[in-house]
Amino acid sequence: MLRGKLVLLRPIQRTDINYFLKWFNDPEVTQYLGMYLPMTEMAEQKYIEDLGSSRATTDAPFFVEAIEGDKTKPIGSIGLHRLNNKDHNATFGIAIGDKQYWSKGYGTEAARLIIKYGFEQLNLHRISSSAWSFNERSIRMHLKVGFKEEGRRKENIYKNGAYHDEVTFGLLRKEWVKTGG
Amino acid sequence: MLRGQLVLLRPVKRNDSKFYLKWCNDPEVIQYDISYLPLTEMEQEKWWNKESTPDGKTAHFMVDAVDSFIPKPIGFGGLHDINPKNCNASIGIVIGEIEYWSRGYGTEAVGLIIKYGFEQLNLHRIFSEVYSFNQRSLGLCLKIGFREEGRQREAVYKNGAYHDEVLFGLLKDEWRKLKPTERDSPLI
Numbered sequence: 001m002l003r004g005k006l007v008l009l010r011p012i013q014r015t016d017i018n019y020f021l022k023w024f025n026d027p028e029v030t031q032y033l034g035m036y037l038p039m040t041e042m043a044e045q046k047y048i049e050d051l052g053s054s055r056a057t058t059d060a061p062f063f064v065e066a067i068e069g070d071k072t073k074p075i076g077s078i079g080l081h082r083l084n085n086k087d088h089n090a091t092f093g094i095a096i097g098d099k100q101y102w103s104k105g106y107g108t109e110a111a112r113l114i115i116k117y118g119f120e121q122l123n124l125h126r127i128s129s130s131a132w133s134f135n136e137r138s139i140r141m142h143l144k145v146g147f148k149e150e151g152r153r154k155e156n157i158y159k160n161g162a163y164h165d166e167v168t169f170g171l172l173r174k175e176w177v178k179t180g181g
Numbered sequence: 182m183l184r185g186q187l188v189l190l191r192p193v194k195r196n197d198s199k200f201y202l203k204w205c206n207d208p209e210v211i212q213y214d215i216s217y218l219p220l221t222e223m224e225q226e227k228w229w230n231k232e233s234t235p236d237g238k239t240a241h242f243m244v245d246a247v248d249s250f251i252p253k254p255i256g257f258g259g260l261h262d263i264n265p266k267n268c269n270a271s272i273g274i275v276i277g278e279i280e281y282w283s284r285g286y287g288t289e290a291v292g293l294i295i296k297y298g299f300e301q302l303n304l305h306r307i308f309s310e311v312y313s314f315n316q317r318s319l320g321l322c323l324k325i326g327f328r329e330e331g332r333q334r335e336a337v338y339k340n341g342a343y344h345d346e347v348l349f350g351l352l353k354d355e356w357r358k359l360k361p362t363e364r365d366s367p368l369i
Contacts, residue, residue: 001206001207001208002208010219011202011206011219011220011221012207012219012221013221013222014223048223049207049223050224051224052221052222052223052224052225052226052227053219053224053227054222056221056224057218059218060218060219061219061221062219119341120340120341121208121217121338121339121340122218123219123338136239148249
C-alpha cells in the first residue's frame with residue numbers, strides 16, 4: 001500500500017477484473033495504451049492470475065483508488081514492470097481508467113508515489129517509460145514528475161487512423177534525488 | 182498451540198489470508214522484512230496451498246492476542262529452515278497490527294517459539310537476522326538473551342539507503358541458564 005493525499009495504491013485483487021474489463025475496452029482509454037484488441041474476461045483473468053505466479057517477481061502492479069473521505073474509489077492501475085535486478089531498471093506504466101479523474105492530479109500523485117517506491121524500496125537506478133505523441137496529458141505528467149524525454153521512435157504507433165511517434169522517457173535516481181521527486 | 186498470557190500461537194487457517202494481505206502490504210510493517218513487492222491475493226493463495234504439503238523445515242504460527250474477550254490475530258511467526266542434522270533454525274516474527282508494538286506481545290510470542298524450539302524440536306541453536314534500523318527488534322533479541330554474532334555490512338536496501346543486517350544467535354545451554362522470568366515473562 002502506498003498512500004498519498006489524493007490516491008491510495010494497493011495490490012490488485014481478483015474482483016478488480018470488472019474495472020479492468022470496463023476501462024480496457026474503452027476506446028478513449030486504450031487509444032493511449034499498447035492494447036487495441038477487445039479485452040476478454042478470460043484474457044484478463046489469466047493476466048490477474050499470472051500476477052501471482054509468473055509475474056510475481058518481475059512486476060510491481062498496484063490498483064489506484066481515489067481517496068474520498070473515509071472511502072476510496074477505484075480509478076485506475078499503475079505499475080513498475082520488467083523489474084531487472086541486474087541493471088536495476090524497470091518500465092513504468094499507468095492507466096487512469098475513470099475519465100472523470102483525468103487532469104486533476106490523481107495520476108501525477110500516483111506516479112510520484114510509485115517512483116519513490118521504485119527508488120527507495122526496490123533500489124532501482126533507472127525507470128523507463130513512453131507515451132504516444134498525441135497524448136499530451138501523459139507527456140506533461142511525465143515531465144512534471146521528473147522524467148526526461150530521451151528520444152522519439154518515429155511513427156512507431158498506429159492509432160486513430162494515423163501513425164504517431166512514441167516519445168521515450170527515462171528517470172535516473174540521481175536526477176530524482178536532486179529534484180526531491 | 183502455544184499459549185502464553187498475552188498471546189496464543191496457533192496453526193494458520195485459510196481465512197487468515199486477509200490478515201497476511203493487510204500486514205504484508207503495510208510499508209511500516211514490511212520495511213523490517215525481506216519482502217518488498219506488493220503481495221497479491223493470487224500469490225498469497227499459492228503460498229497457502231504449499232502449506233498442504235509440509236516440508237518439515239518450517240514451524241509456522243499465527244499469533245493471536247488473547248488478553249481481551251475475543252482472540253484477535255495480530256501477527257505471525259515461527260521457526261524456519263529447520264536443520265535436523267545441525268539442530269538449528271532461524272526464528273522470525275511479524276506483529277502486523279501496529280498498535281500491538283512495544284507492549285510485550287512480540288516478546289512473549291518469541292519466548293514461546295524459542296521454548297518450543299529447544300524443548301520440543303530439540304534444537305541446539307536458534308538464530309535471527311535483524312535490520313540495523315529495527316531498534317525494537319534489536320532490543321527484543323538482546324532482552325531475550327540472544328548474542329550479537331556479527332553484522333553483514335550494508336546487506337539490505339530499504340527506505341532509500343543500505344543498512345546492516347545484524348546476526349543473533351542463542352544456544353540451548355545459554356537459554357537454560359536464563360532465569361525462568363527472563364525466559365517466560367512477557368513483562369521483562
